[in-house]
Amino acid sequence: MRSSLRLLNLEAPTLQGSKTLYVCSVCRQETRPRPALARQFLRNSSTTPITERVRRKIWGTDSPPGLEDPYGGQSVLEKKFKKDQPEQRPQRTQEPDDGWRNIDEASAGVETAPSGEYEPATTWEGLARVGHLGRWTDFPASEVDEYTSFKSKKRLTKPNHHALAAHQAAVEICLMQSLNKPLASVCDVVEHQEPIFDLLWKCRIKPADGQWNGALVYPDEKAEQVLAYVFEQIGSQAQTESAAEDAAEADEAEPETVDPEAPRSLFFNKAHVRDKGYLRLSLADPATKFAFLKRFSQLTGHYFPDPVINSISSVREAIQYVGGELSLKSLKLDAKPQKLGPQLTASKTLQDLPNVKVFEKRQKRVDRDEELGRKKVIEAALRERGLIQ
């Protein structure tokens, strides 16, 4: 079969219910009823099945009576599926269609075209639209097109907000640590509901020697249980979802992301942090530091550059950096690295090597010319023509 026809009827076999038995593509093309267009072209071509030609010869006419293909054709099952197709097709067409769906429709239209007279189209009107003509911006954005920022959209500027965020992050990471779960997964929940946040806020941190282990002090027993239950679900939500449905206090405890569009009050109007113990927490451990700074950055909307992350060693310093007290300059991070040229010039080993010469400046073509001795000739020639003084 010609390749163009093959392309035209690509969609046909999928409609005929290939679920029942596998038919290879060649056999599919052979058994499938041909569209009118194809038949017109193929009347006198050699691709007419040999059985058909034999029958025509026997009967002496172009439309011999009897079965079209007595030795093959569709099986009983296929015929049955063909009957079912009209029921399926409306469902398909009701599906919401976008521009690219038209490809399917076009091929389906050819497939189901009436076998009457073929009229070639003279204008584009009424024809199926395939693809788009450079106007993809007009299509509505799909789910994958949307972008949500990891950090909060608003940058927190007030110091008490920084303190609240740092406290919350510290408490959360302490909780995760005590539950022995991946620390960075606290970022899965952007914002907790108010009762949970209240419990978090009431927790105190009393670090011994800046250690995170056992630094958390719960307000009471119940808070400990609730927080432990809530944070147990973070990081493995897919598994615990069904369990959460069964639980009685599921709806109250289930963490939910707050709709970013809705107006919200920052930290549920909490004004300050109740204790200062979290400031003494150390960020020496790289995993803890990464988790804390990630969460802190998510809550405050501040970005930590790599050199700053490298130099920060405690929670206090992170807050100081966000508050602007700790600038890049004071961290001595703004100093530009020393250039290679002066570094090499100062190197004693290179100076001692007689066959190595370090130039302070970049060597350009002019320097090369001077070294070869042709610079004076070039200059003389230019001066002679009055191009330089």
Added chain:
Amino acid sequence: MKRLQLQRWSSSVLSPRARTGGRLQQHLYYNLRRQSTVTPAAQAENEQLIDQQSSLLTTQTPGSPYSLPSPPVEAARESAKLAALHARLYLPTRLPLETLARCLVDSSADPNAKFNNESLSILGHDLLSHYTSEHLICTYPRLPLTVIFAAMYAYVGPKTLAAMTREWGVELAAVPGGEVDPGLLQFKRVVPGTDVNEEPAVATERPNEHRTSWRKSMTSRVVYDNEFGDPTEVKNIKGVPAEHASARFIRAVMGAIYLHAGRPAAKRFFEQHFLSRHLNISELFNFSQPARDLARLCARENFEPPVAKIISETGRKSRHPVFVVGIFSGQDKLGEGAGASLLEARSRAAVAALKGWYLYSPLNVRVPSAMEEEGAAPWKPVHVDLGEVIV
């Protein structure tokens, strides 16, 4: 091992005696001649011209390097190229960088004899000719003079020396001057558009030089021409080809090593850089009538006359016959050759026999300059041959 390129074949063999031509001697001849022909006034004018040219080129202040015709002596210590070249050649430490820098300044770049390499190159040239010729003559005492000339040309000819300059990684400066890196070879280039193929002006001290139709014997070349048997070229004031400048640089390095590091170091340098190059001397021969020459040789040496005999043959009546013919003198086989015809095979066999004669090399070759070393064994005279065959 580097292979020497064969630049020319010797023509037929004619001369009985071999002697190396002293380049220094010739140089003295030259200066004498020049002094006799060139008037002092013209010389002064010439120098004035050079001064004018240099003043034209250097419009900078006299203190700047642009005012100098060649790099200052202090610059030699600054140049990385020079130090690299010194290290690459594994030159003795007694040879200072300043001298190496001087070796790289051709006399066409700096006419001042105190700063160019002319004196060093004359010394190096004589050393090279001396060492090469004594090596050749002692190793192959029967070599004809033309072959010696050709072998000398292959070992220390200007083309070989220019190739060595390239192999040593010496780059050429575009224009000489004081600001140029001292590690570059500096010489005044030939002006573009000059016909390089034109016959170079040659000068010999030969009497009757004007009679061009007279035959110049091979023996007279030993006396009047340079060590390659060629007439010496007169110095061209317009410019120097890179080949000549490179050759002079190598000779100057040889002379500098001799002066600074002494004779043993110079000999070692010569052996490592010149004698180590492979030259197949048997390819330098070119005989026009080998059978006749061989007959004359056998008559001279009182051998039985050579007789060509067929050792084996195949396909005499076919399109591609092969004959192997040996040349016998009495019971001894002198040479053997294969050819597509009897004549060719005989000719090749005669060539092989003649080469066997000329390429005789004694065992335990010692050159005369080996006696210059301390505690050398007493000298045993080397084999001196009667000379080549004259027909």
Added chain:
Amino acid sequence: MATYFTSIKRPLPSLPFLSPSSCEPIAWGARRHQSSYRRTKQRLRVKPDASFGTSSTNTYDHIIHNPPSSAPSVFQTPTKFLPVDDVRRTLRGSSTHVSTAEFSPVFETSGEKRYHLNASDVEEIRRLRLSDPMTWSRWKLAKRFDCSPMFIAMVCEASPQKKEIQKQVLEAVQSRWGAKRRMAREDRQLRKESWGRDP
């Protein structure tokens, strides 16, 4: 008796000489295949060189020197050419002597010089050459006096007129040559020159 019976037991078609001529090619092909295989095998079964392999006399490690056939190196001086005081002359001894009797000479005529012409003969040669140069060419003179044309050339010289005529004849002959013949002649000359040069 036994051989007789076995040959009788053989089926007839396997004996090709008994079969009629129609089935001959097939039988021949089969036989020839086997036969040529055996023949090839036999040809390849060459006895190795004497120096090759271990012989019973060589009990120690030894070097096998069996170089391919090639022209001898010119750097190996023939013993006859060595000077009298060279050590190699005695080292080689007479081992290099080969009997040259079985080799046939390249040229039939022997190189012996006869010196049979005297001064009057030379005078005669000169006279003849001057009197009628067209008749008495070098070859004819050489035949008459039983010497080589080279000797005639050494003794006398042709007159300038004769040289001129000969030159014109040569030019006339060469003018009839086409490009191919001319090129072939030039190539031959170049090849001849290379005999004295090539290794």
